[in-house]
Amino acid sequence: MNGKTKIAVFASGSGSNFEALEFACREGELDAEITLVMTDKPASFVVERARQTDIRTVALEPKAFPSKQAFEEALIAILQDEGVEWIVLAGYMRLIGPTLLAAYPSRIVNIHPSLLPSFPGKDAIGQAIAHGVKVTGVTVHLVDEGMDTGPILAQAPVQVVDGNPELTAKAIHAVEHVLYKETLQSLFTSETKSKA
Ligand code: GAR
Numbered sequence: 001m002n003g004k005t006k007i008a009v010f011a012s013g014s015g016s017n018f019e020a021l022e023f024a025c026r027e028g029e030l031d032a033e034i035t036l037v038m039t040d041k042p043a044s045f046v047v048e049r050a051r052q053t054d055i056r057t058v059a060l061e062p063k064a065f066p067s068k069q070a071f072e073e074a075l076i077a078i079l080q081d082e083g084v085e086w087i088v089l090a091g092y093m094r095l096i097g098p099t100l101l102a103a104y105p106s107r108i109v110n111i112h113p114s115l116l117p118s119f120p121g122k123d124a125i126g127q128a129i130a131h132g133v134k135v136t137g138v139t140v141h142l143v144d145e146g147m148d149t150g151p152i153l154a155q156a157p158v159q160v161v162d163g164n165p166e167l168t169a170k171a172i173h174a175v176e177h178v179l180y181k182e183t184l185q186s187l188f189t190s191e192t193k194s195k196a
Contacts, residue, residue: 010092015046017090020177072099108143120148
């Protein structure tokens with residue numbers, strides 16, 4: 001035991017948030033150990049990024065299972081085998097079902113590229129631009145059964161850049177990479193204190 005909080009990162013896409021968290025763990029800015037990367041998309045770039053580390057990577061496709069419950073039961077077996085304490089969603093584009101929520105109650109965290117409750121779901125940046133908002137942002141929250149709902153832990157504003165989705169996404173990512181590690185660090189620190 002090294003006293004670090006054991007986390008699994010779930011991702012479906014590029015994995016820049018995974019990479020930022022992995023760096024923060026290595027630099028000692030986040031007192032956690034990523035014991036597992038899980039993706040539901042075996043061809044996603046996060047797999048490539050995880051390969052550059054020695055973190056175990058698991059690709060599990062829900063369609064390979066007879067039901068969402070069976071998929072989540074398989075996941076839970078892997079997570080428990082690794083001693084995972086918290087699940088950190090980093091661009092994981094799938095709703096968490098009741099089976100996984102019951103196994104990790106109030107222990108699943110998500111990051112979303114908007115100021116929730118505005119623009120939940122897919123393409124939050126595109127939604128913000130389509131609405132013509134001038135300021136959007138980033139939210140970190142605990143996961144419940146809803147889509148990007150659940151208690152909000154932290155938020156930060158980001159200016160929409162010239163109505164441009166690529167430039168705005170870049171600005172959002174830069175904020176995400178700082179806000180996620182800081183929010184997780186205070187979450188894990190307050191948990192360690194309350195256990196002591
Ligand atoms: C991030 O912007 C994250 O907030 C978003 O996916 C992106 C993943 O980027 N998540 C959602 O939209 C969840 N509803 P990354 O793969 O480079 O970390």
